Amino acid sequence: MSPREYQLGKRTAGVAETRTRIVEAARAVFAEDGFHLAPVEAVARRADVARATVYYQFESRLGLIEAVLDDIERRGGQQRVLAAVALADAIEATRRAFEEGSRFWAAEHILVRKLMGLAAADPEIRQLVVQRDRNRLALVTRLAERLGAQRRLRPGCSIQKAIHTLWLLSSFEAFDQLLTGQGLAADDIAALLFELAERALLRSP
Structure with a gap:
C-alpha cells in the first residue's frame, strides 16, 4: 500500500x-x-x-x-423481519414476522414513538415515515399473496382483505396501544396479533 x-x-x-x-x-x-x-x-x-x-x-x-x-432499522432487527417473511411456509412466515416485528418495535420504541408524533405535524418527516411504511406494505403484501397461493386463506377471504388486515395488525400503532395501553410484553403482543390475524384470515386446521 x-x-x-x-x-x-x-x-x-x-x-x-x-x-x-x-x-x-x-x-x-x-x-x-x-x-x-x-x-x-x-x-x-x-x-x-x-x-x-x-x-x-x-x-x-x-x-x-x-x-x-x-x-433504527439496523439495530431493531429489520434483517430478522425480512428473514422471517422469506420462510417457506406462509403461516410460519406470518407468525415469525409478527414475532420479529414486535421485537423490532420494542427495541426502538421510544425513538419511533417520538418520530411518529412529529410526523403528524411535519410533512417532511411524515414523508420519510410513508417511505418506510411502503417497505412494510411490500412485506405484508408478499405474505398475503403467499397465504393465498398456498391456499391458507379461509373461503371468501380475498388477498386484498389479507393485506388490509396484516397491514393494520403489523403497524407501530397497534403495537404501541398494547405495550403502553395494556402493558403487554413484546412476545405476548406478537402472539395476540398473530392470533387475531389467524382468526380473521386463515382456514381452520
Whole structure:
C-alpha cells in the first residue's frame, strides 16, 4: 500500500467514525428531547463536533433524521423481519414476522414513538415515515399473496382483505396501544396479533 493509499484509508475511516458518532449523538438527543425540539447544534455538542461537520455529513436536519431511521432499522432487527417473511411456509412466515416485528418495535420504541408524533405535524418527516411504511406494505403484501397461493386463506377471504388486515395488525400503532395501553410484553403482543390475524384470515386446521 502506498503512503497516499494509507492516508486515504485513514481519512475514510475517520469520516465513518465521525458519522457514527454523530448518529449516536442524534439518537440520544432525539430520545431525550424529541425530534422536534432537538436542534442540530445540540447534536453537534453531544458528538463533540462542529455544527458544520453535521451538515457536511448529512446535508440537512432531515438528512440526519433519515440516517437515524436507517440506524433504527439496523439495530431493531429489520434483517430478522425480512428473514422471517422469506420462510417457506406462509403461516410460519406470518407468525415469525409478527414475532420479529414486535421485537423490532420494542427495541426502538421510544425513538419511533417520538418520530411518529412529529410526523403528524411535519410533512417532511411524515414523508420519510410513508417511505418506510411502503417497505412494510411490500412485506405484508408478499405474505398475503403467499397465504393465498398456498391456499391458507379461509373461503371468501380475498388477498386484498389479507393485506388490509396484516397491514393494520403489523403497524407501530397497534403495537404501541398494547405495550403502553395494556402493558403487554413484546412476545405476548406478537402472539395476540398473530392470533387475531389467524382468526380473521386463515382456514381452520
